[in-house]
Amino acid sequence: MLVKNNEWFSQPKNHCANCPSARYCLAHGLSDGEVAQFSRKIKHPRPRHKGEKFFMMGDSFNSFAMVHSGCVKSYVTSRGGEHQIIGFYMPGDILGLDGIASGEHRYTAEALETTSICELAFRDYEDLCNCAPSLQWRLLDALSQKMVAEQKMLLMLGKMTSEQRLANFLLDLSSCMAARGMSAQTISLPMSRSDIANYLGLVIETVSRLFSRFQVEGVLTVQRRIIGISDRTRLQAIAYNNCEDYCELDRVA
Known part of the structure; x- marks a missing residue:
């Protein structure tokens, strides 16, 4: 879980349609009607400040999020307590997909500066895909880009x-x-x-x-x-x- 139930704050109606970050959001390219449906499913937790966590390694997975503003770092923690940073997330990047297979997050996500996110429950994403099939391709595209970035990182560290x-x-x-x-x-x-x-x-x-x-x-x-x-x-x-x-x-x- 990215946030607790009492941490939501309100957003204006149809906020996705008026969002300045819409051009690099998961919903980019959807029809007006699809954007409206997408917007109704999105939740907005309070912004996190520098050093605050969105979720921690081992937390249960039931949602993912798009970074709206700010920056997030992800890291894994060894049994000895040492951290290894494995990624940075900028506005438009999708955070929290690591938990789809196992049902729990495999890294900790921490704000590097005041950061806000748009959270989508995975079950709501699955429902939205029924009425907006292009969302599936948008997510696959994001996963593909992540794989390429990780491949490059392995080559960088090794060569x-x-x-x-x-x-x-x-x-x-x-x-x-x-x-x-x-x-x-x-x-x-x-x-x-x-x-x-x-x-x-x-x-x-x-x-x-x-x-x-x-x-x-x-x-x-x-x-x-x-x-x-x-x-x-x-x-x-x-x-x-x-x-x-x-x-x-x-x-x-």
Whole structure:
């Protein structure tokens, strides 16, 4: 369960039709009537602030959610209490699908900043698919994209240097921002250097050193969490140096 029953807050009628995030929502492309039905099934828990959880590893699964605003990180926790970050979720990304097969969530989802979600019970999603079959393809598309991203991450961790990992991470974030109508040249990082290092399988000192080096070399401008891409061609060259296979993955994604 993503939220408790007493945590809903009200939304205006037909809120999905008027939502500024509609263009990258699961319901994008549905007819007006289908959007109205979809909207009636959506629930809106209170926003989570930095460090608050939407659900935890081991919680029962009965719903999933679209990130409406903010950013979420997902991580697994070892028996020894160590965390490994396995993903970041931006507006439009679907959160919580990990529990479909087993009936429980396999990771913890934590807000990196004030974050709001649109929650849909899985049984309601199944009902909606009967009247809006394209929802099935939208979800399959999201799952397919997730699989490609995970394949790329495995290749990054197994084959890429630290420089290539960070360059790829920044290019992926830039593309994500551009797809959501934001600047592709200036990235406001919602995650810390420590989170980035954990996700990329590096130590924080390496990530900090690389940011400094890329700035000295004129590839980036760095002002705390505001990253400017000064030389995209050079950043791409770093990311894909002798890595033609990764370029193919980016074209698929």
